[in-house]
Every structure is written in C-alpha cells, then in structure tokens.
Amino acid sequence: MRIPTLQLVLLFISLAGLAIAAGCSTPQDGTEDGADAAATTDHVRQQLAKYARHEMSCNLDRLDENQRAVLDELVAAAKVIDGIFFTQVYSRNPEIRDELEAGSGPDNEVLLNFFRINYGPFDRLEEDAPFIGEAAKPKGANFYPEDMTKEEFEAWITEHPGDREAFENTFTVIRREDGALKAIPYSEYYRLDLERAAAHLRRAAELTGNDSLRAFLNSRADAFLSNDYYQSDMDWMDIGDNLIDVTIGPYEVYEDNLFNYKAAFEAFICLRDPVESARLESIKGHLPAMERNLPIPDEYKNFNRGTESPISVVDVAISAGDTRAGVQTLAFNLPNDERVREAKGSKKVMLKNVLRAKYEKIYIPIARVVLEEGLAEQTDFEAFFNHTLLHEVSHGLGPGNLVLDGRETTVAKELKELYSGMEEAKADTLGVYNIQYLVDQGELAPERAEKAYVTFLGGIFRSIRFGVGAAHGKANIMILNYLLEHGGYVYDDATGRFGVNQATVADGFEKLATVLLTLQAEGDYEGATAFIEKYGTVPPTVEQALARLDDVPVDIDPHYELDE
Numbered sequence: 001m002r003i004p005t006l007q008l009v010l011l012f013i014s015l016a017g018l019a020i021a022a023g024c025s026t027p028q029d030g031t032e033d034g035a036d037a038a039a040t041t042d043h044v045r046q047q048l049a050k051y052a053r054h055e056m057s058c059n060l061d062r063l064d065e066n067q068r069a070v071l072d073e074l075v076a077a078a079k080v081i082d083g084i085f086f087t088q089v090y091s092r093n094p095e096i097r098d099e100l101e102a103g104s105g106p107d108n109e110v111l112l113n114f115f116r117i118n119y120g121p122f123d124r125l126e127e128d129a130p131f132i133g134e135a136a137k138p139k140g141a142n143f144y145p146e147d148m149t150k151e152e153f154e155a156w157i158t159e160h161p162g163d164r165e166a167f168e169n170t171f172t173v174i175r176r177e178d179g180a181l182k183a184i185p186y187s188e189y190y191r192l193d194l195e196r197a198a199a200h201l202r203r204a205a206e207l208t209g210n211d212s213l214r215a216f217l218n219s220r221a222d223a224f225l226s227n228d229y230y231q232s233d234m235d236w237m238d239i240g241d242n243l244i245d246v247t248i249g250p251y252e253v254y255e256d257n258l259f260n261y262k263a264a265f266e267a268f269i270c271l272r273d274p275v276e277s278a279r280l281e282s283i284k285g286h287l288p289a290m291e292r293n294l295p296i297p298d299e300y301k302n303f304n305r306g307t308e309s310p311i312s313v314v315d316v317a318i319s320a321g322d323t324r325a326g327v328q329t330l331a332f333n334l335p336n337d338e339r340v341r342e343a344k345g346s347k348k349v350m351l352k353n354v355l356r357a358k359y360e361k362i363y364i365p366i367a368r369v370v371l372e373e374g375l376a377e378q379t380d381f382e383a384f385f386n387h388t389l390l391h392e393v394s395h396g397l398g399p400g401n402l403v404l405d406g407r408e409t410t411v412a413k414e415l416k417e418l419y420s421g422m423e424e425a426k427a428d429t430l431g432v433y434n435i436q437y438l439v440d441q442g443e444l445a446p447e448r449a450e451k452a453y454v455t456f457l458g459g460i461f462r463s464i465r466f467g468v469g470a471a472h473g474k475a476n477i478m479i480l481n482y483l484l485e486h487g488g489y490v491y492d493d494a495t496g497r498f499g500v501n502q503a504t505v506a507d508g509f510e511k512l513a514t515v516l517l518t519l520q521a522e523g524d525y526e527g528a529t530a531f532i533e534k535y536g537t538v539p540p541t542v543e544q545a546l547a548r549l550d551d552v553p554v555d556i557d558p559h560y561e562l563d564e
C-alpha cells in the first residue's frame with residue numbers, strides 16, 4: 001500500500017481539478033482546429049506548470065564497483081518494468097507516443113512532456129480528463145477490453161463460476177476472443193518483457209554478495225515467469241542489511257478503476273541511508289520510554305503493543321512504472337499479500353530524497369506565503385523529515401486494544417469512521433510531542449523542538465490545501481484550530497499570516513495529546529464526534545491563506561541521473 005497521506009493528496013487533487021480540457025482532435029472544420037489546439041496546449045501548459053521539475057539527489061559514489069554493477073542490472077530491469085506499465089495504462093499509448101515523437105515545435109514538446117508525466121494522454125490531476133484527443137480513459141485502463149462493462153464481467157463469472165479465481169486474480173489481464181472473455185496471466189501476456197526483466201534480475205543475483213538479496217532476486221525472476229509472487233514477497237521481507245534496496249513487480253491496484261483487482265507494475269531502486277537508519281534504530285530504543293511519557297494516566301497507556309512493521313529510510317536512485325506516474329509517492333508499505341503480512345508483517349520504506357524535493361519545491365513556497373515574515377527561513381528539511389519519521393513511529397504508541405466494561409475491543413472498532421482522522425491527528429500531534437521528548441532527553445539539539453513547531457505549522461497548509469474531507473487533511477485542520485484556540489499557534493489579522501508562540505506551544509501540543517489519547521483510550525465515539533465538529537472545519541482566516549497558494553506547484557517532476 002502507499003502510505004495514506006499520498007492517497008489523500010491524490011484524492012484531493014482529483015477533487016480539486018475540474019475537467020475542462022478542450023479537445024483538439026477531429027474538429028468539425030479546419031478553422032476551429034487551430035484555435036482548439038492552441039487552447040488545449042495553453043491548458044496543458046498550465047497543468048504542466050503544476051509539476052516542478054526537480055533534479056533528484058542520490059549519491060551513487062557510495063557504491064563500490066561490484067555494487068554499481070548490481071545497480072545497473074536493476075536499473076535495466078526497472079526500465080523494462082516501466083515499459084510494461086506504459087502499456088497497462090492505455091492500449092493506444094505506444095501509437096500516441098510515436099506520433100508525438102515524430103512531431104516538432106514547442107507545442108509538441110509541451111504535449112510530449114505532459115504525456116510522459118501522465119504515462120498517457122489523460123491528466124491525472126483532473127480525474128483523467130483527456131488532453132490529447134477526446135476519448136475518455138477506460139475505467140479498467142488496459143487490464144480489460146475497453147468496451148467491457150462491469151455487468152458483462154460479473155455476468156460471465158455467474159455463468160462460469162470456475163473462472164472467478166482467474167478473473168479476479170491480481171496478476172491476469174482480461175481479453176475478449178470470439179465474443180468470449182478470457183483471463184491471461186501476466187507471465188504469458190507480458191512474456192517477452194518479463195523474460196528480459198527476469199534475466200536482468202538473475203544477473204544482478206549472480207553479482208551480489210548478499211545472500212538474502214540474491215534469494216529475492218532469483219525468486220522474483222521466477223515469479224515473473226510463473227505468475228506466483230508469494231515466495232518472492234516472503235523473500236523480500238527477509239532481505240537483510242544492504243546498501244541497495246530494491247522493490248520491483250506488480251503491486252498496487254489503483255490504476256484499475258473498474259474493480260481494483262489488477263496490479264500495475266512498478267519499481268523503486270534505492271540506496272539505503274545508513275545515518276537515518278541508525279537514527280531510527282536509536283529512536284526505536286526510546287519507544288517504551290515514549291509510551292511512559294504520554295500525557296495520560298498509566299492505565300490508558302499501552303505497553304503490550306506487538307512489533308510494528310520495520311521502517312527503512314532510502315534515497316531513490318530511479319523509480320519506474322506506476323509509482324512514477326503523476327503525483328510522486330513519499331513512502332510505501334509492502335507487500336500487499338495478506339498471507340505474507342500475516343507471516344512476516346510488512347515493511348515501510350520512506351523515500352528521503354522525494355521528501356526533500358517536495359520540501360524544496362512545494363513546502364517552502366507555501367511556508368513563505370502563510371507563515372509570518374521570517375518564519376519560513378526558520379524551518380528546515382531536518383525538522384520536516386524528523387516529523388515525518390516520528391509521525392510513523394507514533395502510530396505505534398498509545399491505546400490500541402481496549403477493554404471497555406469487560407468487553408474486548410479496539411480503538412478502531414469504537415471510533416468507526418472517525419478512527420482514521422483521529423489516528424492521524426494523534427500521530428501528527430505525538431510526532432511533535434516526541435521531538436520535544438527527544439530534545440528533553442538530550443537526543444536532539446534544543447533548537448530541534450523550536451524548529452519542529454514552526455515547520456509543522458507550515459506543513460499543515462500543505463496537507464489541507466486540497467481539502468479536509470479525508471483523514472490527513474482533517475487531522476491537520478483539527479490541530480491548527482485547537483492550537484489557535486489554546487495557544488501555541490497565532491494568527492495575525494494585519495498580515496493574514498500564521499505564527500508560533502514558542503512560550504506556550506509545547507503546552508498546547510501536550511494538552512491536545514491528552515485530549516486525543518483520552519478519546520482513544522475511552523473509545524469515546526461521541527466525544528470524538530464533538531471534537532471533530534468543533535475543530536474539523538476550515539475557518540475563513542485559513543481559507544484566505546489557502547487562496548494565496550494558487551501558483552505553488554502541486555507536485556514534482558523528478559529527474560534521476562540514471563534516467564538516461
């Protein structure tokens with residue numbers, strides 16, 4: 001799974017965009033052709049500007065000669081995977097790309113660039129509105145026959161119950177032959193490409209000196225050709241300490257908007273960050289103390305949490321396929337196979353250089369507009385990153401399993417549809433609260449706390465920019481409203497900007513942590529409802545600040561040294 005934050009950003013972005021792309025193909029007469037085409041390109045130009053081009057940093061000098069050879073094979077495999085995803089999105093993609101590449105002129109370049117970002121002629125920021133031609137994107141992308149309806153698919157399964165497993169399988173495409181629907185395994189349908197990708201993985205396996213990585217690369221190569229991914233997902237969980245971090249295969253099902261059955265191919269070829277990974281280990285050592293330090297009575301604390309999923313911090317050397325299209329992933333949690341999650345848990349991978357790119361290209365411009373004069377300069381990437389890290393760690397703190405009036409239950413069950421928003425608010429609040437704790441323990445330098453409060457305030461506006469309907473945006477607006485009311489964060493009427501009262505802000509976050517954790521510990525659905533009603537809407541002051549962010553990019557367009 002991608003980490004929810006990103007899903008929300010995606011959702012908000014698609015809600016924010018209204019499809020107004022003007023069609024440019026097959027106009028009624030020649031005179032309108034030129035005007036339509038110009039209007040389309042203007043619109044595409046505007047949309048393209050929402051992605052800030054960014055040269056991604058990833059220090060490859062850390063690799064020795066042998067590791068570099070392994071990396072090169074993995075990059076070659078990733079590029080094959082990228083090509084598969086390109087055809088999974090839309091059947092006409094290769095043809096449209098060839099036409100664009102054959103054309104010339106500045107307009108053509110704009111279209112080609114936007115086509116490259118979107119992996120097809122559909123604008124991912126505007127609910128897949130077409131920007132080349134007028135044909136709508138098939139809901140099932142290219143996983144099903146384009147004219148197949150849900151009803152036809154379901155009727156087929158009703159009439160042929162033996163086909164259900166293959167039809168709903170994550171790793172098959174559906175095609176129609178002589179009027180009959182048919183499921184074809186990826187291993188057959190993408191055979192030539194998967195054989196090439198498998199060969200690269202096998203060569204990388206021969207080269208690597210790491211046994212657990214070798215086991216994964218070989219079993220994943222087998223999976224490409226057998227269509228059975230179970231063993232290789234298990235092996236992926238077992239990969240030990242290694243500088244190169246590889247994730248490659250068919251994973252997420254978001255591209256299939258018809259049923260969410262079919263997985264899209266993607267790859268993350270990354271280098272592990274040894275400094276951050278070590279820091280994370282030391283933070284984990286503080287987890288029991290952090291639980292003790294929560295501002296709630298001891299009987300509400302939770303000292304029996306199971307082991308949480310491991311977190312690793314990496315820099316992306318190159319990404320490919322599904323994850324490269326449109327808005328960029330900040331972090332992911334895989335594998336998705338429940339059998340593997342049950343046996344081995346899952347792994348959370350945070351993409352540090354992607355976070356850095358978003359910090360520079362999106363966060364900073366937002367902070368300059370909404371924070372009091374001079375405050376944006378006090379934020380820094382370290383504070384932004386620390387909070388992201390401690391947000392994830394803090395999901396593992398506080399009430400989880402509950403006993404209410406002798407009844408065994410969980411916070412999630414008691415808070416129902418309010419849970420995700422309340423849980424994100426808790427993780428965000430404790431993310432800040434625990435930075436203060438680490439400062440108090442001498443683990444972090446004193447200025448880290450001050451910077452955390454300022455940097456988090458700017459981040460709130462990044463999160464709520466496209467709405468507060470879902471968990472993460474809701475969490476952020478609740479925190480802002482609570483801190484504005486109880487002290488800590490302040491609003492300046494004269495400038496329309498927001499600031500921090502460093503004298504009261506630590507206290508404000510502690511109070512809020514107490515409120516949120518108590519609602520969770522008591523499974524207090526009514527209390528949570530009242531809290532969300534009181535704090536969960538965007539006040540006019542914030543609305544006005546958000547209105548000033550129109551020119552800030554929505555996401556980055558990453559360029560990697562290894563792209564060429």
Ligand code: ZN
Pocket residue numbers: 391392395424427
């Ligand atoms: Zn979270």
